[in-house]
Amino acid sequence: MNMRTVRIGIAAAVVACLAAGCSGKATGGGGESGGVKTGPGVTKDTITVSALTDLTGPYAALGKGVTQAQKLYFDQLNAAGGVCGRKVELLVRDHGYDVQKAVAAYSEIAPRSAALPQVIGSPITNALRSRLESDKLLTIPQAWAHTLLGSRYIQLTGTTYDIDMVNAVAFLVKEKGLKAGDRIGHIHLEGDYGQSALAGSRFAAEKSGLKLVEQQVKATDADMTAQAAAFRKAGVKAILVSVSPKQAASLAGVTAAMGLKVPFAASNSAFAQQLLATPVAPVLEREYYVMTAATPFSADVPGVKKLAGDYQKAFPGQPLDSSVFSGYTTAAIVGEALKKACAAKDLTREGIVTAHRSAKAFDIGLGGAPQDYSQWTRPASRAGYIVKPDKAALGGTRVHQEPAESDLAKSYNPPAG
Template sequence: MNHLTRLTGAALLLALTAAGCSGKATGGASQDGVKTGPGVTKDKITVSALTDLTGPYAALGKGVTQAQKLYYDQVNNAGGICGRKVELVVRDHGYDVQKALAAYSEVAPRSAALPQVIGSPITVALRQRVEADKLLTIPQAWAHTLLGSKYVQITGTTYDVDMVNAVAFLTGEKGIKSGDKVGHLRLEGDYGQSSLTGARHAAQKAGLTLVEQQVKPTDADMTAQVGAFRRAGVKAVLVSVSPKQAASLVGVSAAGGLNVPFVASNSAFAQQLLATPVGPVMEKNYYIVTAAAPFSMDLPGLKKLAGEYQMAYKGQPLDSAVLSGYSTAAVVGEALRKACAGKDLTREGIVNAHRSGKSPDLGLGSAPEDFTRWDVPAARASYVVRPDRKAVGGTSLVQKATESDLVRDYRPPAGG
């Protein structure tokens, strides 16, 4: 075969492949009369997770992924969805944007939805491609800057909303008053910037002075930041960093005599920290603001999920990652069921089905979420919990889900 023949053959193959992909993208009708698209065959629906199993949020990624596997196993054991089994494909990006982009390129063409994408920077990098592919995507990231896309569903509260509710908790329950200084330790990037937006708004409304400190994902020692907070005389600290960085913050503060309440975003705590030397310190004055109810609450749905998860994954931490993973898998599951009922399992059909209503009631204590709008947070009420080694799931309830007075009229400024 000469060079020209090889080129001609390659061009023909490329044309045929493109035509085949185009046919899949536009969808067709299956034997059961349901329109199908990428990721959907006559007997299987494929969904994919882009997670972090080896990077700074490996603890979160493991819990979320295992909970999602549990959910889809239960779905399949009950007969599947639309007469099809659901397959969860998992790829580890290690919180590396380039690895995430490569993983997306691999799994997206054969996926009907993405029930998990860990990381704000990962989601930002993928957003244009997700929108072009019309792929329902659920990030494990809660920056308000991720709002605004029909295809990207931010579940629960966003970081800025949680920080507004955190300041309301400090002023309402911890004696912080107008004129006080409050520290804010934040990670650079969307996570920290979103948290800062809420913190600045709430501090201004409450008459507080915000003392800001920013760190990079690679920073491990918070000594300099604690020193800055001590010199400023802060009466409390808001925390928007990784769990390991939060542990350093609390440990260094205890050693240096900075005995103030710490109120953290949900991404700034992992149950594994309770087994470290900083665990007892966290139990005393560390609080987490989150959209998820603690497993220690007396709710039948939580008890059922706890038992099922512990049976499937003996000895594994039972924490908010499990709740988040299970509930977001269920969000996609509900969208698939509605799309099936509408006889349209194309990507657009799945997204439209999802955007037609509210979150499924799983009995897990989460506030109802409105999925019909994508320019505002799905929920605005936050729980306050605290680390507790004796509690199921490692946290106990401090304050039930509350939409504070500070957050009711809060709207993030345009563009961030």
């Protein structure tokens, strides 16, 4: 979808919304209850937070895991007494990774929301950005494009796509023997996700003396044969992957069929545990590496093991992967902000954001690299795990490298969005 189409779609959704009399502006709430200032989404009994997720589009597997993990967190929070004597309710809307649907859904849920612990998609978050800032809603995207940095109200967790690719290239040079003059492929989605990842790969390739072979695809593309053929013809020594899990599976399958056996280094959004139940599992287990800020469930971290047990009890038979970790931790970010806002007796939207931004460090016992949420112009972290798919490992991945920031990443500054 090009930006002109997106702008037309947004305009149409806004016009339709205005005709129906809805608004993203804060309505209801406000005032004071029990000595605590309150705002939209907060009543005397309930705090409502909302999720704009993908349950039917290209990131449906991610959306399901994130949403179920967030339900688990808020159920546990409520079982422990809630926040400020109130139960926290999670309102969920599926946008199917469609910007127009997301805009319409936001218009419906925003007036009832105190915060948004989930918005899937960089394009969707960017399309809503001005309204999120106007509405002063603490928002945690399941998206890591560096173009989302710079807003006090939008909190990116962990590393951004560009930094992941910088760390990936550094890893491939150090561990896989890439050297100056070698060609390296990068398959990426059009739009914010792919362009952010590409900013990192271009920087890292130039600094390392590598020649970057770029292949762009659309979210609706399913067959990666043409892209694999282009990489094979170019003689690439490794491939960077910044697409959806299904597209990554297609790429892995067709490269193997062509006899192109090279290492892959993927963005966190380019793998899902469900791929290990497909015929490409052996390819992924052999030479597929994933850059992620999420602690894998196979890591020896007591808090992560407890989360795994709690999730499997709540959702038996469901995949246990990075989407679960990400969903739970982002819900916890909002939960901790609500607790701090309660202690400050200010559950207005601005009060919740202020409480969150007071967190120089954030640790709920789930491991991972240190993160800083007190600023918003830089990524919360520049260090992340490198994991490998493994059917035998809890959650489908095992640790290949503990959280680390490469020297290359230390010299990198994200370009202006």
